[in-house]
């Protein structure tokens with residue numbers, strides 16, 4: 001059984017059909033790309049998968065469970081973490097606190113435990129700290145633990161955002177254009193980082209990306225959409241030479 005099974009997914013915004021009968025089956029442990037021209041519906045598919053929108057039609061089944069009706073934090077609880085096209089960090093909290101805070105949804109203590117500083121509270125907080133420091137070490141961020149993200153270069157902010165997503169120990173990591181806004185050295189770092197995370201944590205990754213270099217170096221399979229519908233799928237080599245894909249990106253006159 002696939003880890004993520006999306007069938008007949010359709011999303012309408014008023015008269016606009018942003019996603020149209022979209023299907024995908026993502027196997028556990030794979031690293032899969034989702035590409036397509038601007039406005040093709042990629043982020044909408046991620047927003048549906050992570051519970052930000054409820055689909056007009058269709059089903060999203062994650063780890064055997066239909067996610068319809070679940071709120072984003074419940075979907076996070078099932079093991080889906082994501083990053084955003086425009087980095088979303090708490091810029092006035094330290095890097096360490098950004099990573100700590102995302103784990104609180106599963107802290108296992110209530111407000112009275114926190115108020116009375118019970119053993120349950122102290123142990124849960126210790127666990128959160130230890131995961132956060134382990135991740136900072138693993139992702140070469142320890143030196144920046146006490147910095148505010150807004151004071152870091154963009155490439156490091158992206159790294160912090162990925163570390164924060166990883167702090168919930170997801171089964172599936174959704175990366176929405178992780179290379180957006182990065183310079184070429186940072187793109188190389190990102191390729192290394194995502195490849196390393198995939199291997200080290202044996203995690204399933206689904207990635208939207210415009211930079212072909214990133215997609216082609218990392219993904220074993222790619223799905224291409226245009227106007228909300230799948231137009232091609234296959235290996236990077238197959239996709240690169242598919243005339244339908246070239247036409248979608250460049251228009252008829254360039255073929």
Ligand SMILES: Nc1ncnc2c1ncn2[C@@H]1O[C@H](COP(=O)(O)OP(=O)(O)OP(=O)(O)O)[C@@H](O)[C@H]1O
Nearest residue numbers: 013016018036037038039040041042043044045085
């Ligand atoms: N909340 C919304 N309300 C209305 N229309 C929306 C909404 N979200 C997305 N759309 C529209 O749906 C279409 C698909 O948008 P989406 O952001 O999913 O595309 P995308 O493939 O991620 O594009 P890009 O590569 O530029 O990020 C676009 O026409 C967009 O304007």
